[in-house]
Amino acid sequence: MSENMIEIQNVSMRFRFANDRILSLKEFVTAKLRGKLTYQDFWALKNVSFNVKKGEVVGIIGGNGAGKSTLLKIISRIMKPTEGAVICHGNIVPMLELGSGFDADLTGRENIFLNGAILGYTKEFLESKYQEILDFSQLGQFIDMPIRNYSSGMMMRLAFSIATLVNPEILIVDEILAVGDEAFQKKSYARMMELMSGGTTVLLVSHNLEQIRNMCSRVVWLEHGNVRMFGDVQEVCDAYSL
Amino acid sequence: MRKLLKRGKYNSISDGKQAVSDQINLKKVCAVILLGYIILAFLFYILAGEQLHFRSSRGNVKMPVPNFGTVEMVAGAKVEQTFIPTIQRFKQVSVTWGTYGRHNKGTVLIELYNLKDNSRILSQTVDVSKLTEGAITTVASEKYLENLYGVPLLLRITSPDSVAGSAVSPMMKTDAEPKAGQQLYLNGKAVNGVLAFSAEGQDYIWLGLHYWKFIAAGGILLAAYLLYILMRTKRKKKSVLLNALVAMKKYRFLIYQLVSRDFKTKYKRSILGVFWSFLNPLLMMTVQYYVFSTIFKTDIAFYPVYLLTGIIMFNFFSEACGMALTSILGNASLITKVYVPKYIYPLTRILSSLVNLAISLIPLFVVGCFSNVPFTKSFLLFPFFLLCLAVFSLGLGMLLAAGMVFFRDVQFLWSVFSMMWMYATPIFYPESILPDQFKFVLQINPLYYFITFARTCIISGISPEPIAYIQSFLLALGMLLVGAFVFKKTQDKFILYI
Incomplete structure (x- = not known):
C-alpha cells in the first residue's frame, strides 16, 4: 500500500493577466503597437509538492483563492503547470463538475457511452457496466429519453453513477456529494465510502471540515498557493479550524 | 526546472494493469503496413494505367486560330509546312480547311514526310465534298511513332483532281511568329505565317519509366524505418509510430462516440x-x-x-x-x-x-x-x-x-x-x-x-x-x-x- 499513485513535484502555476483582457486581433495589435501590452503575474500555486499513496483519501482544504481547484485541474491534466511535474500512475476520473460531458440532445444511454469514452473507457467495459450504472442511477425507462428532458436531479444522478461505477483508480472530487434526494444522497455517500475503502485513491476538495475528518486519511492545507501544512487529518484540521 | 507533464505510465482500465503499448502486436502492425504498401503500389499501377507512363506531350503544336486562306487546292497546287516536333511518341497531325463558303468537289491528299531520310510517314486522301468551313481533318498514325523527336518533318497538301471554282483551301495564320524549323511554302515559294495545323503525341513520364524503382526504394526505406521502430520498442523506447498506435487504440472509441454524437445531433430534430x-x-x-x-x-x-x-x-x-x-x-x-x-x-x-x-x-x-x-x-x-x-x-x-x-x-x-x-x-x-x-x-x-x-x-x-x-x-x-x-x-x- 505504499506505492505512490500521484507524485506532485514542485508544481507552480502562474497566470498572466494582460491589463486589459484582449480578445480581438485588433485590440492585440493596437495594444502591442502602443507598447501597452503589460502583464500582471499571479502565482496561483507555488512549489507545491506532495505524494499520494495508493488507496489514500487526501483532502485539500484552504480558503477561497488558495489554489485548490487549480491544483485539481493540474492533476487531472486539464492544465499544464508552469513549472514542475505531476506523475500519475493510473486512470483519473475527474469529477470537477458533474455532467460536463453530456450532450443534451442525446439519450441517457448514449450519454453513458459518450461520457464513458471521454473518461477513457472502452466499449466492452462500458457495456459490461451499463446495467449497473442504470440500476444505480434509478433512471429506469427515462434512460432512452434525450437528457434535455431530464430534471437536474436526474442528470446529476446519471453523472454520479457513471463517474463512480466505473471503478476509477484515482478519483478527483471538487465539492460534490449533495446529489439528488435524501435517499440518493445516502446511497452516493455509501458508494463514495465503498470506493475509498476499495482501493481507489481519492483527492477531495471540501469546505466541510466534518466531511474531511470523516473521509480523509491525510490533508493538504493550501494557503495563497503554498502548502501550509500536510499531514494527518486530525492534526491539520485542528490547526486549520483555529 | 521546466519539465513536461508526464503522461500516466499505465493506462489501466479497471482490471489488468497491462500497458496499452504491450497489447499492440507491433510486428503484426509492421507487416500489415508493409503489405498495404505493396498492395497500394500494385493497385495504383493497375488503376493509373497508361497515364502512369505517358502524358500528352509538352511539345504538341497547337492549332492556331486561322485568319486567312492559303491557295486554292486545284490540281498542281502545293502547300507545304515544315516543322520540327519535340514529341517523343508522335501520333497525329490536323489541318483546318476553308471552303470559300461554297460546296466543293474532288479530293485532297495530306502527306507527312520525314526530311531526314525523305520517307513518307503518313498519308490520307480527303473527300473534299464532305468538308465544311473551318473543318479539321486529322491524320493519325496507327502506332505511336517514337523516332521523330527533333526530326524535321514536312506536311504537304496537294490535290490530284480538283478544279478551280470547286476546290478547298487549307487555312493559315498570317501574323504568326514562325518557330525554329517552321516554314510555310505555297506552291514552292516561302511565305510568312504558319499553316493552321496541329501536331500531337505523347511524352514518356520519367516517374512512370522508373515506377518500380521508386516503389522498391520507398519499400526499402519503409522496411528500414519499421525495423528501426521494432528495435527501439525492444529497448522500451518510445517512437512516433508506437505513440500514434497507442493513441489510436486508446481514443478510437472516444472518436467514434464524438463522431456519432455530431452525426446524431445534426439531424436529430x-x-x-x-x-x-x-x-x-x-x-x-x-x-x-x-x-x-x-x-x-x-x-x-x-x-x-x-x-x-x-x-x-x-x-x-x-x-x-x-x-x-x-x-x-x-x-x-x-x-x-x-x-x-x-x-x-x-x-x-x-x-x-x-x-x-x-x-x-x-x-x-x-x-x-x-x-x-x-x-x-x-x-x-x-x-x-x-x-x-x-x-x-x-x-x-x-x-x-x-x-x-x-x-x-x-x-x-x-x-x-x-x-x-x-x-x-x-x-x-x-x-x-x-x-x-x-x-x-x-x-x-x-x-x-x-x-x-x-x-x-x-x-x-x-x-x-x-x-x-x-x-x-x-x-x-x-x-x-x-x-x-x-x-x-x-x-x-x-x-x-x-
Whole structure:
C-alpha cells in the first residue's frame, strides 16, 4: 500500500493577466503597437509538492483563492503547470463538475457511452457496466429519453453513477456529494465510502471540515498557493479550524 | 526546472494493469503496413494505367486560330509546312480547311514526310465534298511513332483532281511568329505565317519509366524505418509510430462516440434526417445547374457531374473547416473539466464531415449514371484526392481552431475568406473563363488542384499525371504540418482563454 499513485513535484502555476483582457486581433495589435501590452503575474500555486499513496483519501482544504481547484485541474491534466511535474500512475476520473460531458440532445444511454469514452473507457467495459450504472442511477425507462428532458436531479444522478461505477483508480472530487434526494444522497455517500475503502485513491476538495475528518486519511492545507501544512487529518484540521 | 507533464505510465482500465503499448502486436502492425504498401503500389499501377507512363506531350503544336486562306487546292497546287516536333511518341497531325463558303468537289491528299531520310510517314486522301468551313481533318498514325523527336518533318497538301471554282483551301495564320524549323511554302515559294495545323503525341513520364524503382526504394526505406521502430520498442523506447498506435487504440472509441454524437445531433430534430446529407448537394446542384447553364451557356462536358463534384468537395471543405473552427471553443465545457488530447476535437469534426461526404457520394454516383459518365477504373483513384482534401482541411481546421481561441475575430474573417475562396475555385464555372491576369488565382489555390484532379478521374475517366498525386499529397501534408505545429505550440494555453 505504499506505492505512490500521484507524485506532485514542485508544481507552480502562474497566470498572466494582460491589463486589459484582449480578445480581438485588433485590440492585440493596437495594444502591442502602443507598447501597452503589460502583464500582471499571479502565482496561483507555488512549489507545491506532495505524494499520494495508493488507496489514500487526501483532502485539500484552504480558503477561497488558495489554489485548490487549480491544483485539481493540474492533476487531472486539464492544465499544464508552469513549472514542475505531476506523475500519475493510473486512470483519473475527474469529477470537477458533474455532467460536463453530456450532450443534451442525446439519450441517457448514449450519454453513458459518450461520457464513458471521454473518461477513457472502452466499449466492452462500458457495456459490461451499463446495467449497473442504470440500476444505480434509478433512471429506469427515462434512460432512452434525450437528457434535455431530464430534471437536474436526474442528470446529476446519471453523472454520479457513471463517474463512480466505473471503478476509477484515482478519483478527483471538487465539492460534490449533495446529489439528488435524501435517499440518493445516502446511497452516493455509501458508494463514495465503498470506493475509498476499495482501493481507489481519492483527492477531495471540501469546505466541510466534518466531511474531511470523516473521509480523509491525510490533508493538504493550501494557503495563497503554498502548502501550509500536510499531514494527518486530525492534526491539520485542528490547526486549520483555529 | 521546466519539465513536461508526464503522461500516466499505465493506462489501466479497471482490471489488468497491462500497458496499452504491450497489447499492440507491433510486428503484426509492421507487416500489415508493409503489405498495404505493396498492395497500394500494385493497385495504383493497375488503376493509373497508361497515364502512369505517358502524358500528352509538352511539345504538341497547337492549332492556331486561322485568319486567312492559303491557295486554292486545284490540281498542281502545293502547300507545304515544315516543322520540327519535340514529341517523343508522335501520333497525329490536323489541318483546318476553308471552303470559300461554297460546296466543293474532288479530293485532297495530306502527306507527312520525314526530311531526314525523305520517307513518307503518313498519308490520307480527303473527300473534299464532305468538308465544311473551318473543318479539321486529322491524320493519325496507327502506332505511336517514337523516332521523330527533333526530326524535321514536312506536311504537304496537294490535290490530284480538283478544279478551280470547286476546290478547298487549307487555312493559315498570317501574323504568326514562325518557330525554329517552321516554314510555310505555297506552291514552292516561302511565305510568312504558319499553316493552321496541329501536331500531337505523347511524352514518356520519367516517374512512370522508373515506377518500380521508386516503389522498391520507398519499400526499402519503409522496411528500414519499421525495423528501426521494432528495435527501439525492444529497448522500451518510445517512437512516433508506437505513440500514434497507442493513441489510436486508446481514443478510437472516444472518436467514434464524438463522431456519432455530431452525426446524431445534426439531424436529430429534422424529419428527413440523414436523407439531408445527400438531398442537400443534389438540390444545390439542381439550382446551380439551372442558373449557370442558362447564364453561362457553358460547353463543359457532363456539366451536372462537373458541378456536383465541385459542390460536394467544396461543401465538405467549408463545412469541415467551419466546424473545426469552433471545435475548441464549442467543447469548452469538456476541455475545462476532463483531460482529452485536444487534437481529438478538430479531428472528430473533420471525420464527421467525412461521413457526410461519403453519403453525398451517392448522389454523385447516381447523377453520373444518369448523365452517362464513362465510369472507368480511374473512378477508384478519386478517393485519393478526397483524402488529400480531408487532410488539408484537418490542417487548416487545426490552425483556425487555435486562432479562434485567442482571437474571436477569426470566425468573421473566415466566413468572408471562405466565400472568397469559393469564388476563386472553379466550382460552377469553367476555368477557361478566367482572364489571363487572374489565372494565378487558380495556381495558388490548393482546392483547385484537388477538385480538378478529382474531375479528371471521374469525368475524363483517366488518371491525372503522376505528378498530380505528388502535388496533392504535398499540399495536404504541408497544410497538416503547419496546422498541427501551431496547434501543438498553443494548445497548453487554450484553457486560459476559453
